[in-house]
Amino acid sequence: MSLLTVGSVAFDALESPFGKTDKIIGGAATYITLSSSYFTKDNNLVAVVGDDFPQSMIDTFTEHGINTDGLEIRPGEKTFFWSGRYHNDMNTRDTLETQLNVMEHFDPIIPDSYQNCDYLMLGNTAPAIQQMVMERMHNRPKLVVMDTMNLWIDIANDDLMRTISMVDVLVINDEEARQLTKEYALVTAAAKIRAMGPKTVIIKKGEHGALLFQDDQIFFAPALPLAVVFDPTGAGDTFAGGFIGHLAKTDDTSFDNMKRAIIYGSAMASFCVEKFGAERILNLTQDEIDSRVREFVKLSAFGL
């Protein structure tokens, strides 16, 4: 089935205890589409960049079967830029610099060829833009999945609440879920978020795995215990890309299939953190993915 991903395509500059990078390609939609490209070949991107964005990266998207008809290139403008520094524990980071550039006036255009997309992934961006995307699609997709971040809870809460009320699945991390709901216990936080609209809530806990909530059902997917987390940038987006990629591939939104989708998402995220930026998810083989998923089975399977 077809998948449409909307979100940022950006430059990142990263510093971590393992070194630092110059400007590398980042952005939520970059990680999501690259990750989902291993699952579905009907993969469509809506984003905006400046004319400083390299053609070679657009070619890379194309090589991964990602349709870039919806990637707007704004002449004379610059691509969104973010730089950050990770602390020693790799779980916390400081933003060093944010240049919104083209993202300041992101006006997402949905090409006609994207209008019938079955699955919609709203990567993290301003909730007003996420809402605009839903309104600009002529038909409601089968499933709309949305990611967000603490910034929007702080500065665009009304927009955020309205957008959340319109989606099927909210993907959010544990601290954001607590901030959004003012509840510490994630079970209670998830119930409150479901009361806001989404039938399904996924709470990401980073190295502690992810929880899937739907009705009175809970599923927990562990994260793979890793000796080295080289760079966590994009891990959450890569997770979301694997999740919706598997759903689009199988066209099955049952709870049981969402469980599998979360395992695939977790497997993809475990690759992402092995190298700086998106480097590791540029060249994966199906064998590598299958073998990583089997590690998740071994990690969590038990018989009574």
Add this chain to the structure above:
Amino acid sequence: MSLLTVGSVAFDALESPFGKTDKIIGGAATYITLSSSYFTKDNNLVAVVGDDFPQSMIDTFTEHGINTDGLEIRPGEKTFFWSGRYHNDMNTRDTLETQLNVMEHFDPIIPDSYQNCDYLMLGNTAPAIQQMVMERMHNRPKLVVMDTMNLWIDIANDDLMRTISMVDVLVINDEEARQLTKEYALVTAAAKIRAMGPKTVIIKKGEHGALLFQDDQIFFAPALPLAVVFDPTGAGDTFAGGFIGHLAKTDDTSFDNMKRAIIYGSAMASFCVEKFGAERILNLTQDEIDSRVREFVKLSAFGL
């Protein structure tokens, strides 16, 4: 099979956002033996208390099939006392007061009737005492499991390293594992601990579950997501009691059975936190335990 548990039997006074208690019964060995009593009826306790310790609690141990021949009562002395206050997140706590009392000169006596115990659980206490227990047993038990805490890493590191080198399984929490090995990644920390002696390492992550390491195998058991964690005191000990209780009951120390044992331990711990102190684990039924274990299956089972 027979199980011997050694550790503290104590008074605790607790404060949490949910209220405060007067002196209630606590101590690592209390939680461990109560928890393991649901698995094995050949359950033997070595501990020391003062003559202020209530006979009614000794009767409670007996009602749970716990042999208290090894519970020394020191006339004219007082029972170990600890008081602490939990913060709002229930994950961190401050010690308000510690009175070692009888624990200052704990000289564990192993009754003859305990000498052939098959399974030995060394609850958290000074590593020199844990070592003394192993030396005072005429025969090496089939399996020796040891718990410890940050205090001994700080003040008795040499003793601790010697004791760790003598046991089969070390149970330790994530922060302690990091402190002990100076490694942040738990995979690396576990490898370093296994190089110190124990064939098997269990790293407890509280609300984030527990990891079991043996050779190149890793198993992850989730914690049950709970709406209310009323009092986490003793949860780690209750977990250890369920773990070794299941091993003693089944007399099978294979990796596959240790996986089951960790699930049973996690289920027992999930009961413990529902009420103050050991209250909730005093009156469990087999049905309640079985039903809780099935919740763990539902929480983590997926098919590819």
